[in-house]
Amino acid sequence: MFKLPALVQKALQKLPEQPPAFILSQTLNWVKQPLWPEEDFSWLEGRTVRLEISDLGCGLSYSFANGRFIPSQAPADVCFAASLADYWILARRQEDPDTLFFQRRLRISGDTELGLQLKNLMDATDFSPLFARLPAPLRQRLAL
Amino acid sequence: MPATALPELVCPAGSLPALKAAVDHGADAVYLGFKNATNARNFAGLNFTDAQIKTGIDYAKQRGKSVLIAINTYAQAGRVAEWHRAIDAAADAGADAVILADLGLLDYATRVHPTLHRHLSVQGSATNFEAVNLAHDYFGIRRAVLPRVLTLPQVEYVIKNTPVEIEVFGFGSLCVMAEGRCILSSYATGESPNTHGVCSPASHVQWIPQGDTMSTRLNGILIDHFAADEPAGYPTLCKGRFEVNDATYYALEEPTSLNALAVLPELLRIGVRAIKVEGRQRSPAYTAEVTKTLRAALDAAADPRYSVKPAWQQALNKVSEGHQQTLGAYSRPWR
Incomplete structure (x- = not known):
């Protein structure tokens, strides 16, 4: 498992959250159509989701309004917290989120139903249309 | 053979x-x-x-x-x-x-x-x-x-x-394996697996972190409290820990x-x-x-x-x- 140097961690905590939240929202808007063509995200409208990176002591929040993902500074309706390494494990589907939850490595607070809806959306997502758009060397490097 | x-x-x-x-x-x-x-x-x-x-x-x-x-x-x-x-x-x-x-x-x-x-x-x-x-x-x-x-x-x-x-x-x-007959969660939520297809509807579940510990509530009812790093389970009544005669334990079933x-x-x-x-x-x-x-x-x-x-x-x-x-x-x- 990788760990960031303490100096980098400290620097990350001091940086504003808005730029990464903006990048995340833009990325989600970009992949929305290929990944979730049938999903209207009405259940996410006006709700704020926060992803906290527990080992770095920082996080970012996003929301959904008028058909688009946007960065948010509102209080979170649901908050996920895990280490950066565990987010990476989840993103690559190497572990089941329930397993990490049982082991207390993934925490969910706030609106549990919204959290479950997001978890199940990620589980139901077929990422192949997206990976097909990545250049082959990058695909191989990520072992996708 | x-x-x-x-x-x-x-x-x-x-x-x-x-x-x-x-x-x-x-x-x-x-x-x-x-x-x-x-x-x-x-x-x-x-x-x-x-x-x-x-x-x-x-x-x-x-x-x-x-x-x-x-x-x-x-x-x-x-x-x-x-x-x-x-x-x-x-x-x-x-x-x-x-x-x-x-x-x-x-x-x-x-x-x-x-x-x-x-x-x-x-x-x-x-x-x-x-x-x-x-x-x-x-x-x-x-x-x-x-x-x-x-x-x-x-x-x-x-x-x-x-x-x-x-x-x-x-x-x-x-689970407690009263399959097809379990109405335990109806006590807390009014919903049960046989009627609504779910025994702990997520809309009734709250995970409440308090520092490193975490409490689980089902429709407001405290059903478990986990110490730091203690393994968690699903938020069902049957797997909760309850106080019975001054002792707190898995009164129905351990996960x-x-x-x-x-x-x-x-x-x-x-x-x-x-x-x-x-x-x-x-x-x-x-x-x-x-x-x-x-x-x-x-x-x-x-x-x-x-x-x-x-x-x-x-x-x-x-x-x-x-x-x-x-x-x-x-x-x-x-x-």
């Missing part, structure tokens, strides 16, 4: 990627449900649209595997049409079988879709051969899934006395997973026709891991030198709910 026909490995899918994971890792059949209260895993964002079911069935069939659709809750008064529609949709989609518990639905399926195979769900609570045979006589059920309350000799006794294929659980989270790897050769010998894995609520990663492990174990189980490999045990330990695994009722020497 004569070749023993291996039981079918029946694996769970809560989404299309999970179905593909099951098929790719060695399941013989995948079971799934619609996005509504007609199945016992009616969770937000889980399960299949009609289009996803069609895609899933195509994927499985192209690889010689089958798809079973669970419509295993009890049709609610005034809303029976929803359950009938689910059976019609399963038949239209080309499912290999429907898994039903409600007698009215079994009757409907028998009359309207006589060629669609019918399995009696574990929620149907048939624990003896008379009950299984009655469902066979009336509804021509092809298979029955036995509740997890029988010892191996009892399972064998049922098999010897019925023409119906018998399916048993091989792995997954355990535990069933693991039947050790008795697979016995299950083969007594003629079990299918082995089921619990967990439609879990992710594709779980389905892949458990399917792969059970496939390897089942393929090895007919060999007289069979023993449970530590690697299988490790793989299953990792994804298990609770602190322990058990053979459950299969092994009950104290009878």
